[in-house]
Amino acid sequence: xxxxxxxxxxxxxxxxxxxxxxxxxxxxxxGRIATDKEIAGWDISVGPDGSNLPDAKGTVLQGEKLYQTKxxxxxxxxxxxxxxxxxxxxxEESLASMEPVxxxxxxxxxxxxxxxxxxxxxxxxxxxxxxxxxxxxxTAYVFYLxxxxxxxxxxxxxxxxxxxxxxxxxxxxxxxxxxxxxxACMKNCVTGQGL
Amino acid sequence: MxxxxxxxxxxxxxxxxxxxxxxxxxxxxxxAVAAASAGATQVLAEVNPANLPPNKPIWSxxxxxxxTQSPYGSPSxxxxxxxxxxxxxxxxxxxxxxNFTPLQDLHGIITPNGLHFERHHGGVPSINPNEHRxxxxxxxxxxxxxxxxxxxxxxxxxxxxxxxCPANGGMEWKDxxxxxxxxxxxxxxxxxxxxxxxxxxxxxxxxxxxxxxxLAEGADGGAMDRSIPMEKMMDDAMICWAxxxxxxxxxxxxxxxxxxxxxxxxxxIKWIRRLKVGTVPWMTREETSKYTDLMEDGTxxxxxxxxxxNSCITYPSAGQQLSHKGFHEINGLxxxxxxxxxQVDVSVxxxxxxxxxxxxxxxMNKCLTRFRIPWQWNGEKAxxxxxxxxxxxxxxxxxxxxxxxxxxxxxxHKNSIYTWEIDTNGxxxxxxxx
Numbered sequence: 001x002x003x004x005x006x007x008x009x010x011x012x013x014x015x016x017x018x019x020x021x022x023x024x025x026x027x028x029x030x031g032r033i034a035t036d037k038e039i040a041g042w043d044i045s046v047g048p049d050g051s052n053l054p055d056a057k058g059t060v061l062q063g064e065k066l067y068q069t070k071x072x073x074x075x076x077x078x079x080x081x082x083x084x085x086x087x088x089x090x091x092e093e094s095l096a097s098m099e100p101v102x103x104x105x106x107x108x109x110x111x112x113x114x115x116x117x118x119x120x121x122x123x124x125x126x127x128x129x130x131x132x133x134x135x136x137x138x139t140a141y142v143f144y145l146x147x148x149x150x151x152x153x154x155x156x157x158x159x160x161x162x163x164x165x166x167x168x169x170x171x172x173x174x175x176x177x178x179x180x181x182x183x184a185c186m187k188n189c190v191t192g193q194g195l
Numbered sequence: 196m197x198x199x200x201x202x203x204x205x206x207x208x209x210x211x212x213x214x215x216x217x218x219x220x221x222x223x224x225x226x227a228v229a230a231a232s233a234g235a236t237q238v239l240a241e242v243n244p245a246n247l248p249p250n251k252p253i254w255s256x257x258x259x260x261x262x263t264q265s266p267y268g269s270p271s272x273x274x275x276x277x278x279x280x281x282x283x284x285x286x287x288x289x290x291x292x293x294n295f296t297p298l299q300d301l302h303g304i305i306t307p308n309g310l311h312f313e314r315h316h317g318g319v320p321s322i323n324p325n326e327h328r329x330x331x332x333x334x335x336x337x338x339x340x341x342x343x344x345x346x347x348x349x350x351x352x353x354x355x356x357x358x359x360c361p362a363n364g365g366m367e368w369k370d371x372x373x374x375x376x377x378x379x380x381x382x383x384x385x386x387x388x389x390x391x392x393x394x395x396x397x398x399x400x401x402x403x404x405x406x407x408x409x410l411a412e413g414a415d416g417g418a419m420d421r422s423i424p425m426e427k428m429m430d431d432a433m434i435c436w437a438x439x440x441x442x443x444x445x446x447x448x449x450x451x452x453x454x455x456x457x458x459x460x461x462x463x464i465k466w467i468r469r470l471k472v473g474t475v476p477w478m479t480r481e482e483t484s485k486y487t488d489l490m491e492d493g494t495x496x497x498x499x500x501x502x503x504x505n506s507c508i509t510y511p512s513a514g515q516q517l518s519h520k521g522f523h524e525i526n527g528l529x530x531x532x533x534x535x536x537x538q539v540d541v542s543v544x545x546x547x548x549x550x551x552x553x554x555x556x557x558x559m560n561k562c563l564t565r566f567r568i569p570w571q572w573n574g575e576k577a578x579x580x581x582x583x584x585x586x587x588x589x590x591x592x593x594x595x596x597x598x599x600x601x602x603x604x605x606x607x608h609k610n611s612i613y614t615w616e617i618d619t620n621g622x623x624x625x626x627x628x629x
Contacts, residue, residue, distance in 0.1 A: 025336050025401030030348055034330045034340035042330060042469055045410055045420060048478040074287070084287040096493030100604050102484060107495075110478045117480035120418035124291070127317060127416040171487060171497040177608075178503065179600050182590040184540065184582070186549045 044128075046116040053115070053157035058137025060144040060153045066134055067141045070123045079103075079145040089145040092166065105146030109171055111163040115139045115155075276300070279310055280377060285366075290318035291417070293360065295381030298509045298528065304355070304555070304563040306384035308439050313446045314360050314382070316481075317417030320466055324450035327414065329434070333472035336401030343450050347436055349391035349399075354433070354456070356561050357530045359383040359502045361459035361486060361607040368603040371625045375514030379613060379625060380507040383530065385563040388454050390435030393428045396470075406472035410479075411453050414468035421462045422476035423455060427500070431456050434467065457532030457561040458500045459607070461486050491602030502532035504591045505610040506539055506566075506583035517621035520574040525552070526567040531585035535559065538584040539566040545578035545614060545628055546593070552581070577617040578628070595629045 046052050068077065075081055079088030091101030100106075104114055119135045121127050130138065140155035148163055149155075246252040270277065281294040296312045313319075324343045332338035360382035366372060373379045397409075402425070409428050412420040423432070433454040436443060443449040448465030455462050461481055476482065476498070488496040506529035511517055525543075529536045535558050540549040552566035566581070583591045594611035616626045 023398040025399055028349060028399055030345040030399070031339040031341040034332060034338045038340065039330060039332050039338060043332070043471065044418065045412065045471060045477050045479075047473070048475065084284075095489060095495075096491065098604075100489055100493075102489075104484075108480075108484050110483060113478050113480050113483050116477070120420070121317060121416070121480075124288070124317075128418065170493065171483070171495050173496065173498045175496065175499045175501070177499065177501070178589050180592040180596040182582075182592040182596055184538075184549075184584055184590050186540065189547055189549070 044116070044120050046112045046119075048110045048112055050112055050157055050161045053112070053160065054132040054135075055157065056132035056136055057154055057156040058133050058135070058140055059155070060137075060140045060149060060151050062133075063137035063139070063141030063144070063155075066138050070126075070130075071138065074124060079142065088142055095167070095170070103146065104142055105148060105166060107167050107170070109165055109168045111139075111143065111148075111160050111165055114142060115160060118142075274300075277310070279312065279381075282378065291316050293362070293382060295377045296384050297377045298381050298383075298507065299376050299512050299515065301509070304385050304528070304565050305439060306386055308386070308441065308444050308447070311358075311384040311386060311438070311444070311447055312360065312382050314460060315415070315417070315446075316419050317415045319445050320415045321445070322414060322450060322466060327450050327466075327468070329451065329468060329470070331396060331400045331470045331472075333410075333470075334403035334406040334474070335397075335472055336403070337399075339400050343436070346391065346434065346451065349395055351389055351391055352433065353387055353389040353437075354431075355385065355387045355559055356454065356456040357383055357385040357502075357563050358454075358460045358463055359505070359530070359532075361461065361499075361502065363505075364609040364611070364613075365606045367627070368598070368605065368609055371627045373513075373625055375625075376507055376509055376512040377514075379513070380505075380528075382460070383505075383528075383563070385530075386438040387440070388433060388435040389437035390433045390451070390454070393432040393434055393453070393470075394430075396434060397428060397472075402472055405474055408473050408476050410469070410471040410473065410477050411462070411464040411467055412469040412471075413448075413464050414466040419461075419464055419481065420477065420479045421464060421481055422479065423453075423458075423462055424500075425472070427455055427458065455500075457502060457534075459486065459502055462500065486607060488601065488605040488607050490605065496605075499608055502530075503608065503610045504531040504533070504536070504583050504585045504589050505529070506581040506591055507613055508541070508579050508581045508615060511579065511615065511617065511623055513615050513623050513625035515623050517572060517617060517623070519621075520572050523570050523572055524567055525570045525579065526565060527581050529554075529564045529566055529581065529583035530562065531583070531587075531589070532561055533589065534561065534586045536564040536583055537586045537588075539564070540582045540584075541566075541568045542580040542582070543570060543577045546580050546582075546612070549582065572617070574619060576619055578626070579615040579617065580612050582612050593629070594627060 074085040075088050081087040087103050089103055089105055091103040091106030094101045108114060118139050136155045140153055143149045277297050277300040279294040281292060286292040293314045294312055296306055296310050327343055329341045363382035364379055407425045408422050409425055410420055410422055412418055434451060435454050436451050438447055451467055453464040453467045488499050508525055508527035510526050525541055529539045539552045541552050542549045552568040555565040558564050592611055597611050614626050614628050616624050
């Protein structure tokens with residue numbers, strides 16, 4: 001016969017055993033400590049303060065050569081884009097128009113985001129194959145295409161923080177929604193040009 | 196053998212079977228027109244009278260395949276039109292692209308795993324689960340690395356939640372151009388997700404109390420990354436390895452993905468390999484140049500995470516064809532990233548008058564909710580709309596209201612009321628009023 005008292009007792013007992021009463025770390029003792037070397041190999045993120053940028057450098061002139069062989073077949077020789085691939089340059093003063101053109105120069109608020117994105121996802125067909133030097137060089141050339149740096153420019157973890165992104169103040173938060181208030185009218189509601 | 200095309204039979208009154216067959220044919224044709232999509236074949240439904248009463252159908256006079264003929268199993272060949280479809284002109288490659296769930300062909304609230312919409316930024320990686328690792332590091336006491344086996348030994352939970360791309364409907368801020376609900380709303384899907392709560396993992400590594408943001412990153416060729424508030428991670432976020440009872444599909448992040456219920460789809464990082472705790476957002480490409488909402492004045496809203504209340508009628512819907520006057524059960528889906536759906540109202544006169552629809556239980560948190568309401572079509576022009584209200588009292592807005600505040604260039608988070616216009620021939624079009 002089913003012993004409910006025993007069952008409940010066992011249930012509570014198992015709860016006490018398994019449920020962490022405090023959020024103490026290493027409750028379950030699963031996994032292992034990741035080594036600094038393992039983390040470094042995978043940590044390709046860069047903060048907006050330049051944190052975690054690699055110790056390397058690349059120039060606009062180096063970047064131009066790399067860009068023409070690795071990037072131009074999608075993004076165009078001057079960043080104007082081929083077909084529907086993303087445009088990398090231009091679009092200034094377009095954000096408030098009916099045809100906004102969002103590019104590194106017109107829209108991206110942080111130079112570090114450009115480096116981080118190229119590092120992780122470009123070239124599109126061979127992502128994460130660029131060396132740190134190549135990533136700096138190509139990123140520098142993309143900034144050059146947007147007139148953000150001159151052709152003598154060398155990009156590194158310090159000079160990237162000096163680049164002024166034209167739309168750096170164009171974003172805001174926190175989320176203002178809900179920003180519209182519809183009313184759940186049920187009868188003889190005012191509508192647009194409906195029936 | 197006498198075979199009659201269904202178009203000839205469709206004039207017979209009150210034949211439910213014929214109506215459905217006709218509808219199926221119309222749907223298939225509509226899908227092909229809507230997107231010129233590959234694989235949307237036109238099914239000419241044909242009926243062989245030899246299989247109809249009083250005759251014995253052919254399949255009743257023979258044996259079919261035995262067990263395990265199809266070890267996994269697949270839908271009936273007669274349902275071959277129920278597929279995800281993409282729009283060729285929308286993106287420059289299929290690896291960084293989107294496709295759409297065929298909402299017009301689905302029932303209830305669960306999206307079958309093979310029909311969950313896809314959004315990839317670097318294609319679907321082919322990952323050996325034995326070689327996959329999740330590392331949690333940054334501002335933690337113990338930076339830990341887990342194998343899949345270790346992850347799956349943690350206490351687990353299962354929850355049914357929708358995932359919606361914030362660009363769902365985003366092609367129609369300026370005008371109506373999509374010809375079926377698959378393309379207007381099909382970037383939403385809903386599954387039962389099983390995994391471990393992120394809070395359990397963050398407790399395990401011992402998060403520095405100063406840590407307020409968490410970077411989540413995928414192992415795909417796009418290494419997709421988003422910054423997520425710690426508050427959300429400690430609330431209901433999950434690291435999931437299963438959907439609808441089986442391990443994740445590769446397209447959904449196999450072997451493991453992040454789920455942030457109610458937040459925009461892009462944040463539900465697939466193929467997740469890394470969580471890094473920090474004090475500020477990383478300002479990744481996906482939260483600056485993309486997934487930000489451009490307003491009319493040229494400024495942009497950032498970190499608009501929640502998918503606000505939305506709904507759509509899936510039957511009758513654009514691209515379908517009503518072949519008969521009389522009874523039709525209007526039905527559709529409603530959802531909110533802020534909680535449960537409280538009410539769905541339906542109008543058949545373009546929003547002038549509304550009736551409350553019946554909600555199918557169970558109505559769950561941040562989950563698709565099926566609504567239904569009976570309707571008699573008198574053969575006259577009609578304009579069908581649905582309007583959802585969630586448990587916070589938020590009422591799904593009109594497009595006019597949204598445009599007034601946000602303009603037409605924000606792409607994302609367009610959750611406005613839609614209108615399906617039925618003409619006197621039963622044809623149904625996606626239109627915008629006002």
